[in-house]
Amino acid sequence: MSDYKHKIGITQGDTNGIGWEVIIKALSHPSMVELFTPVVYGAKHIAEFYARGLEGVEPLHFNICNSAAEARRGKINLVECGAKDVRIEAGRATEESAKQALDALEKASADLMAGDLASVVTAPINKESMQKVGFGFTGHTEYFASKAEGEPMMIMCSDILRVALQTVHIPVDKVAESLSVEKITESLVALRHTLKQDFGVVEPRIAVLALNPHAGDGGLLGSEEESIIRPAIIEATKQDVLAFGPLAADGLFAGGCYKKYDAILAMYHDQGLTPFKALSPEGVNFTAGLNIVRTSPDHGTAFDIAGKDMADAQSMRNAIYDAIDIVRRRSDYKYWSRNPLERFEREKGRDVSMHDLQAAEERRAQKAAEAKE
Secondary structure, eight states, X not given: OOOOOOEEEEEXXXXXXXXXXXXXXXHOSTTHHHXXXXXXXXXXXXXXXXXXXXXXXXXXXXXXXSSGGGOOTTSEEEEEOSOTTOOOOTTOOOHHHHHHHHHHHHHHHHHHHTTSOSEEEEOOOOHHHHHHTTOOSSSHHHHHHHHSSEEEEEEEEOSSOEEEESSOSSOGGGHHHHOOHHHHHHHHHHHHHHHHHHHOOSSOEEEEEOSSGGGGGGGTTOSHIIIIIHHHHHHHHHTTOEEEEEEOHHXXXXXXXXXXXXXEXXXXXXXXXXXXXXXXXXXXXXXXXXXXXXXXXXXXXXXXXXXXXXXXXXXXXXXXXXHHHHHHHHHHHXXXXXXXXXXXEEETTEEEEHHHHHXXXXXXXXXXXXXXX
16 A cells, blocks of 8 residues: 555634544544544644643644645644634634634635645534624535535435435525426436445445425325426436435335435435434535545534533544545546446447447438438
8 A cells, every 4th residue: 555645634613612622532543643644724722722621632742834735744733723812712602713713714725725635624613603704605515615626515424324415504495496307317416426436336326315204195295206306316317327216204214224225315404414413423524526525523513512521523533534535535436437448339240339329320310301301
């Protein structure tokens, strides 16, 4: 295996939440720097404040640098962000803590887009506070979508379950009007691609959830299943997607049927995240569909336990592990799928390429049109 260690950026998130606690706990084991080169974006004095309150955890020794380009292998690197005199108020959402989070996020994204980071892992932010300091996005997913190329897709993933969302941060009463055959078809095609490229699934099986209770009960409880979701599944199938549904969410999750599928496409935020978090409390949020890799733990700022040494860091560890794995799988997929062999089909006793067949069909169509004239 190559001795190259990917540089993974980690943002501090809201400094009054559990971000620093889970970062310190996740990076405290010496073996972590053998897997990758950590580049943390945050304030050293805030990290030291939270480290003092952690029992049995050694403080992190940072290599201070100006950007990821200066990061050293074998060290936990820190890019200083935010004000030096900010007041720490663990458990409270303040504009000062949001500014710290925003500054770290902007510096990390700049290094990511410059190619100095392989991926970014984001600690939780408070969306309401972020709006007050000019963030302008409903979440990390939308923020990175504005920076990178591609159409973002929010995927929650764990060892036992992957859930993608058709709609993300919108009110529930806007969900139905946001669905269309075209959008769901595009999501299924994109989900199939990311399962192959980022998760190494050879031919994914995707379950598609219904919007209404009991999958609409034949139109009694809603028409979206028959007018939108089912036609989208049929169209996606024509594009080589193995999609199944629409399926009632309660039956799929409660009966354990989700284990039959490589991923599930949910129609709205809580439809997918509620069962996911119940079944996978240490899961990861992955922003798929972009030309960059971003993951995060699947929990929020948890202000109620901030500064109390109660936060479980496993979701943050998993977010780091997934970031490393996805970067490697994506690189492998690009390598192995380059210059694919051209498909051939037999016609009149000889092998011809699809290009030949298409050209022949075009010539036949042209001759037919000329004959009509």
